[in-house]
Amino acid sequence: MTTPRPATSLTASEARRIALKAQGFLGTPNRRAGVRGILRHLGAVQLDTISVLARSHELVPYARLGPVGRTTVEYAYWRDTHAFEYWSHAACILPIEEWPHFAFRRRAYRNRPHWHHELPDGAYDQVIKQLRAEGPLTATELGGAKRTSDWWDWSGSKVAVERALMYGEVVCVERRGWKRVYDLAERAVPSALLHDDLDDTECLRRLVRLAGESLGVGTRADIADYHRLKAEQVDAVIADSGLVPVTVEGWGKPAWADPAALETPPRGRHRTTLLSPFDSLIWERARTERIFGFTHRLEAYVPKPKRIHGYFAMPVLAGGHLVGRVDPAREGRTLVAKQVTLDGAKAAPAVAQALVEAATWIDCTDVRVERVTTPELREPLLRELTRALA
Secondary structure: OOOOOOOEEEOHHHHHHHHHHHOOOEOOOOOOOHHHHHHHHHOOEEOOOOEOOOEHHHHHHHHHHOOOOHHHHHHHHHOOOOEEEEEOOOEEEEEHHHHHHHHHHHHHHHOOOOOOOOOOOOHHHHHHHHHHHHOOEEOOOOOOOEOOOOOOOEOHHHHHHHHHHHHOOEEEEEEEOOEEEEEEHHHHOOOOOOOOOOOHHHHHHHHHHHHHHHHOEEEHHHHHHHOOOOHHHHHHHHHHOOOEEEEEOOOOOOEEEOHHHHHOOOOOOEOOEEOOOOOHHHOOHHHHHHHHOOOOOOOOOOOHHHOOOOOOOEEEEEOOEEEEEEEEEEEOOEEEEEEEEEOOHHHHHHHHHHHHHHHHHOOOOEEEEOOEOOHHHHHHHHHHHHHHHO
């Protein structure tokens, strides 16, 4: 691919601020649009089974809007057909209007020759029949999610309904007790959107454009990672996506930006907050290191003796920088910071503010700090916490 000569050069600081603005962390949030506005702004919100302070899809709007009720979050995603769950960056909640643009992925699944789970004869038709008669239903209600207690040992009905989900004949319309609730796409998706008319090129062009808008500015790898596209898929459409080539100080690779993000220098108030490890601001490790000089790694699946920052270490965003980490837990009405890492004493007020805000959101009245990785920073942090709690 021949990249056009960039007409715009950005400093590293400008690129960082553009990225923060695009992700909803710089400037006044649109509270009227609320959680649904955040979803459409980001284009995808990742789901994950881990719940510490809250589940990740709840933490994402909280980080941008501040305290927002968990019931409000769930209602915004799932009621009145505003969203659907599908495979994007990972399992994600997606705005319902993007249904047509995932036709390329549904077609790819339908043409997939090999699967990890065998589909029993007749199971697919039976699931569709049952959903048509009784839906929406969970896998348990369809006949059982698993054959044994092993998480990978799916029942025939679970294999069938997940296959139908990937094909687009079935939609996950909500999560109930973290179980997927399935219904037929013909009922769940508005009729004007329920089609696979767009060819692969049209789908990819749209998703590349959306990724660029959600990132503000990114390399090819950044843009591809957002909806887990292949590099060659990005290359095939980026010239026609509406994104513009730019150079960014210190990046060393070609980059593209949302032209709207370049029109006005991003200004406004920076959010101070705890970030979910699955927040789209920090999805891609190389990008996070490039923009923030911060190495981010989820350690939940790392053996405990090898963890450095903790099971669910949440980066702390303040002043447009990542200034530390908190590995949280909850005991009754106390938010417990099991381990805190600070980027120097100047980070203490921001980390204290982020902890107290998070505690208030989850209805905790106290904050307890167990370990600070740099012992001499413990007292400054505790002083700031005392002030913030007063």
